[in-house]
Amino acid sequence: MTDHKQFRAIRGTRDILPPDSSLWNWFERTARGVFESFNFREIRTPIFELTDLFARAVGADTDIVGKEMFTFEDRGAGILDVTKFSLNLDSLAQLEEAMKRGELANSERNRTVVSELRMNTIELSEVTEKITSAIREGKIELIQQYLPQSNRLSEQCNTLRQLIQFGDVLSLRPEATASVVRAHIEHGMHNLPGNQKLYYVGPMFRRERPQKGRYRQFYQIGAEVLGPSDAPGIDAEVIEMLLVLFNRVGLTRTTLYVNSIGCKECRPKYVELLREELRKVKDRLGADSQRRIETNPLRVLDSKLPEEQEIIATLPRISDHLCDACREHFAKLKDELNLRGIAYQENWRLVRGLDYYTRTTFEVTSEGLGSQNAVCGGGRYDGLVELLGGPPTKGIGFAIGTDRAILSIQEGGHLPKLPGLDVFVAWMGAKCYTTAVGIARKLRDAGLAVELPAEEMKFKKSLGLADKLGARSALIIGEDEVASGTFTLKRLADSEQKKLTESELLIHLESERKGETLGRYA
């Protein structure tokens, strides 16, 4: 029996269909245009990397790395043949060597498994020896005594053996900054002149609870500046660029929040103070915040729990504890924002709970999105390049959540007028088909969107279909037209008809489209 199972998109993933895909393309195209006008250039990195890269960059104790990554084991480079691998001390030493050479994933799991295997194997060989001598001496009770132990040990060894990761442990990227920084180091981009200004566009993956504005495959457009300078003007320009984009796409009901979270000089002292204050109110906090007092007190400030808000409001604020250099950097950032006419709100609770984040953090929220209202998050990360093994380098960046930005544009109701179908070619009669094919090519070469039916239709049916497809005009080609060397162009909105020669037709259609839409490449 055939299985008529209907396949559906995986939970948390979505299909983006026309006409929404046109809106998406327009948004991404506009972003590219704006970013390139600020002299940013695109970087394309792979959508999967070693899990360790994200663990290191994003932080092993974050929700993203701890519970949200899609992680899988690669099949391995074939250097170690899993099927031929038999268990003894020699082969374990081989595994350890392979891990050192990088031929076998040098992961936490492999290190633990191999060391446990080593202990089990030694114990197993001792028991086996005892059994062998018991057999030699014919001591049946001893054999019976050792056998269960030997069985248990070999079972354990087999289970452990299955746990060896022969391939690399990889994850779909939950964000792209780690990859951009990895690429920057790998390609020695610090040797290039000036700051590297890079942007990326693409899908990210996080195993979160799907809901409106929160998906498991979602899209980001982000930008990063990496280089020797941490001038506050860079932070301000990055924010300006973001807002120019939001303005251009009509995303105007937004609020920009900024904060400074200090540097490695001043933040540790503030974090300690915060921890002390939090310990005093521990009993009144929820379980997550209680845990974070010890692991990462800054993240308590992130809490959205209504019952914690009043307590958090009384906690010490980082702005009162910044060192002179950080205070000056933040003051200059605000000057630079004012210089650009950018309105902002300070939000002392805007933290990024990771150690390498320094100074500037910012977020943009948009109205009409409910609780998933952050459309962009960003900040300075001066320590990240070094953390990933590169030379001292400053960095700042942001990531826009495209799904949410598009939702917000749709909810705002000010959708752009995007180019649709310009011309439907209505032809009848075999002789006219040749002319139809020829003119369709010319119109398409001129950049117009043209639909040419492959099968003959009565004019009435053709015009009906042209209307349903939303074509702006129908180009009528019948025997009269072919005989007179002209075309009849019918504007579908008001049924106005014109007789035009080929060159008139091209000029007419092009000027009409320019007037009606933003242009195909706006």
Ligand code: ATP
């Ligand atoms: P949130 O607090 O909403 O979970 P975040 O702090 O995890 O956001 P970032 O890692 O800063 O988000 O990513 C930048 C932007 O990417 C967010 O502001 C948001 O617009 C978008 N984003 C993050 N996670 C998702 C998701 N699962 N689905 C859709 N968009 C997302």
Ligand code: MG
């Ligand atoms: Mg999140």
